[in-house]
Amino acid sequence: MTNQENIIIGIDLGTTNTLVACYEGDIPTVLAENGNAMIPSVVTYTDDGVLVGDQAKANFSKYPNTTFFSAKRFFGKTYSELEEDLTKMPFEVKGDDTSLKFVAHDKELSPFEVSIEVLKEAKNRAQRVLGRNDISKAVITVPAYFDDSQRNETKTAALAAGLEVLRIINEPTAAALAYGLDLKKEGKIAVYDLGGGTFDISILELKDGVFRVLSTNGDTFLGGDDFDAAIVDYLLEGFEETRPEVLIALKYAAEEIKIRLSDKESVPVKINLENENFSIDKVITRETFDSLILKKVKQTVRASKKAVKDAQLSIEEISEVVLVGGSSRIPLVRTMVEDFFEKTPFIGLNPDEVVALGASTQARILSGKERDLLLLDVIPLSIGLETLGGAVTKVLLRNTTIPASVTEEFTTSVDDQTGINLNVYQGERELVEDCRPLGKFKLAVPPMKAGYPRVKVTFHIDENGMLKVDAFEERSEQKAHIEINPVIGLSHKEMNNIIKASIDCAMDDFQLRMIVELRNKAERIIVATERTYDKAYRLMEAEEVEEIKVWIQKAKDALKRGEKDQAILEKIVNTLGDLTLPLADLLFSDATKQALVGKETSAV
Amino acid sequence: MDCKSCNKTQLTPFFCSCCNVLDISYESSDKFETLGLKKSYELDKKDFEDRYLTLSKVTHPDRYQDLSETQKTKILNLSAQINGSYFSLKDDLTRAQLVLDHLISDGMALDKKSLPKNFLFEILEIREEMDEDSTDDDRLEEIESEVEGLRKSTHKEIEKIFQELTKLNVLDTNHLQDVQTKLNTISYYDRILEQIEGKLDD
16 A cells, blocks of 8 residues: 555544544544543634634633534524524524524524534544544544434535545444443443433444444433533523623533532532623532432433333343443432433443544444444434325334335326325324424326326435435336435535535645545555455456456556546546456455354454 | 355355355345245244344445445445345234235235224224323323233234144144234234324323
8 A cells, every 4th residue: 555544533523522533553542632632512703713622612701602512402403493492592593493593793604514613623633633634534423313404414514624424323322332342241231321412322232243223212402501501590590691791601600510510519609700790609509400400311211211112121131331421420310320220330431432432433344444343223213204184104113223225105196197295204203293304305207197107215224324215107117316305404505505615715635635535445446356366267257357357457557657537537446346346245255254253252 | 045156055045154255236025035034934033133143244334335336325225125124024923924925925815904803893992092081191001001911912822823833834724814813903003002102202
């Protein structure tokens, strides 16, 4: 290989903090600067530019209404959905029942545009710590309970930050991966993940190196932010307070108080904002705090109960409970989790870091360096179609292992009908109004007698948990390409514009990256294919092998002359990809024979 | 099906576990065939799980980062097909129905919609109870466990019929019709249970 080893980073894009990790040798490691691994997920827009992370957090008092935090909580949400929760935000939020925007000076920003800045910082941190300038690939984690539009926005944000997302994985699954490696044992484990903004519970089975998610449940709007808000409410005692300066100061004070209450029975609260003529002098006890958050914590236990039931297990069958996320440090949370699962939670790894570590392990699996492990994840919510009378018929049930696909047949109800409307929803309830609209599309049908067309619609969920739809009319053999247009948030076009804008100025840089990428790919194919030549002769016709050899030579020549034309490189890589299709299993088996005979379980 | 290179019986029609040859273009709507199993209700649970894990390891898209787009789509479809087959066959009742469907398509005369006498009245009664007490969570939970009980005993009865059939070693139409009838009642129970869950979530 001529290039340095290709590094894929793992990123935990958190509501409150973001972490980035990668492998150093054989060990997953979080990338820290000045001893600090956490990048606060905070972005400040100033007249002179954008501040991110620690810098933004340190200067919040200077820019109280253009400092945005917890952007992730707003992914895929609409203004109408969150209206009540927005009154206490120090920054201005706009929108209606299909959108939500942050307002910074004269600009309106989607929540995920704010996250682009955080992801850029994560990427830059990785480049600085690793001393590289070519980090361009990542595995990014999302709450298991994120729906399709929220996953899409995460992916878009990363792309705009110059990171190709090789995989989106669920946070609790990532945590399980990290813990599974650490625990070195098999069995059924529950991952209780209570972070800054979201709660997830996942039940997994670990066997022979396979991490299989059995069920997942959660709430994308329940976490430390709610506990902070409860403290703020308590401190204000029902007082209407709308000054951004006060609200943001209180928010960060509440965060401090909450953290300190994890090992103290009571905490004195002294806040004095002279400029705002605002002061508080109080003591808050752990008992008070517990009573403020009890209802929310109970909600997490209810969700845990559902997850155990969906996994078709009894509590006794769960051998380990692991805690993830900063909010899992709260004593009340620990007690209630312990009571419900009837066992002491295992806390071997830093709950803040474990998700990023797991993401880096998945990155390693994708890089092909880790062949003994495999993650089998599920979709968190059922996917259904609107039928007559506003009812939803489920086509894919929640907790279905991915990748998954299902085909449904449709026809027309009147003569010469030229289209069938399909509305896709996500959720568990029976009625459209209680589920979340994912997208709608119209299938073009050639005019025929009613009931005559046979349209087969296939729903695919890929390995990232994202939906694609194909349609095929059997009578006319017409294929339909369906693009699901999100009902909520930005359309594909708007998203593309944002990505374009963010990379336009760096277009040359982008193209160069593509070319480097293609060259790496060609190199890998050459090495892998040449290894299988003797076997290839047994498996394929001699002419076919000769054809492969011709293209391998073309690839070598192209690399030698430092080919810069993207189209030529693409042609070579794709042709070789197709030609070596029959060899794919050989390439594969070489590396995995060990894993298949199951000798490596001790390494799990 | 025998493997072309080693002549041994393949694990499934698309994969030889002996020489690790994989045909990623394989497509079949036959879930038993996909997993290399014979079409029967009996299932060796351990072999079934092992098969699934092995096939998942061989076909998961994670293993194929460097393939072309067409190849990736194929692997994605194959992997989805394996997951779909596994989860259908893992469920006793779905597996039972698939066995019956195969027999019907082979020409066995079974009435697919049969229900026990008076069954619909029983269901209507349960529904009435549900609607009467639709806001009383405790009562709803009571009905829920009642219906769960009915479902469970029906499941056991089906299991028993299949055991008997294995003993007799014949495909007796009367017995199988009985299974179909019982399977039909289960779908009514499932619908009720789903609705109760919805009401409890409100």
